[in-house]
Amino acid sequence: MTALRIFSYLPNPRIMKATIAARICGIDLEIRGDKPKNLVDWLWDFEAHKLSKNDRKRVDVVAKPSHTGFNKTLHKTENFLRAHPFGTVPAAFNPSGETGIFESNSILRAVARAGKEKCNLYGEDPYESSRIDSFLDVSLIFARQSQVYLLALSQNKCNEVVHKETSDALNNYLTGMNRALSDSSDGLVNNKLSIADICFVCEICQISRERAHIEKLNKLNLAFIYDRKLLNASFEHAMRHFDNLCDRREFSPDIAPLMSKLSSIADQAHGIDLKD
Ligand SMILES: N[C@@H](CCC(=O)N[C@@H](CS)C(=O)NCC(=O)O)C(=O)O
Known part of the structure; x- marks a missing residue:
């Protein structure tokens, strides 16, 4: 089973922290995303996907200018902002999508914790x-x-x-x-x-x-x-x-x-x- 789903622009060295650790620990990650300039055309959500006309009209979609890095309007769902209060990518989620994990170092820690049985990368004591x-x-x-x-x-x-x-x-x-x-x-x-x-x-x-x-x-x-x-x-x-x-x-x-x-x-x- 996929341990974490991550949404981000790609390639992104911040996400590589998680993918490298996952390779070492033998756990599966689901990565969704696109080139940096294309993320303005995505719906930022657990079910992240390219924006459709209907998505743009949804009442639960918050359209606001980016605060860091994108220079354009981004479309984030209210659920995304509940899981990710700072509204940033990389954005990781537990398998059900209810728990958001933000900050690439914390996503890295989550991978290490999930994969601890195969290889412990996060200390013995x-x-x-x-x-x-x-x-x-x-x-x-x-x-x-x-x-x-x-x-x-x-x-x-x-x-x-x-x-x-x-x-x-x-x-x-x-x-x-x-x-x-x-x-x-x-x-x-x-x-x-x-x-x-x-x-x-x-x-x-x-x-x-x-x-x-x-x-x-x-x-x-x-x-x-x-x-x-x-x-x-x-x-x-x-x-x-x-x-x-x-x-x-x-x-x-x-x-x-x-x-x-x-x-x-x-x-x-x-x-x-x-x-x-
Ligand atoms: N320290 C954070 C940085 C995350 C961050 O600042 N992401 C920016 C893109 S570089 C973002 O998602 N901006 C969304 C926005 O501007 O609304 C990490 O390592 O994950």
Whole structure:
């Protein structure tokens, strides 16, 4: 049986947290969604689907401008807003659709809890689980800043201040992660894989999405924040851990297509022939 249904724009590194954990724990997820620009034509609901003419007339459908990320009117059912009071995606639901789980880190926790029998990714005791939570919390603090930066880029509002704040946030995040991994190379918590590592990998993929905006960055004379040469030199343990996990078979089906698409956009903009 499907353990969770998730509605989101796709691909989305926030959802990858859940799909990677589900692959490791052997549980089934149902994913519904579409390209980011197409979600304005969807009904946001447990039974999410493309909007029909009738849906637009339904009295239980709330049509309001997006507050984060979509720049257009979104159509959400009252039931969706009861389950998801902040009205955001990714939006997960329990199998009956009554319980909404929001925030990608909480959706990740839900997958780990549902799949605990096959593989425990969420700590052996309250202390280990809480240390995993600590890494998830610092990841969310960083994620908030990277969201501000990526939205500013996509809305042509990026400037030196946002760029510098995001660069500082990444440096701070990676300083801690690198220190934690310096004597624990197989996992952030007690040297074994947990949802803290899955979240970390997906947040690095997320910030690397700045590469889709290379031309805007060039025009603003701003450098990539996700500059692998610089990051490798300063945060050796963290970046090695990132690469090792990206190569694992449970991670690569989600990560490899996104990362190779982003590299090819950046390479093309630099005039590099990808076949070389
Ligand atoms: N921290 C949240 C971020 C979720 C979020 O902000 N989603 C935005 C899209 S990037 C959204 O759903 N916006 C809906 C709206 O603007 O009404 C997570 O990790 O799930």
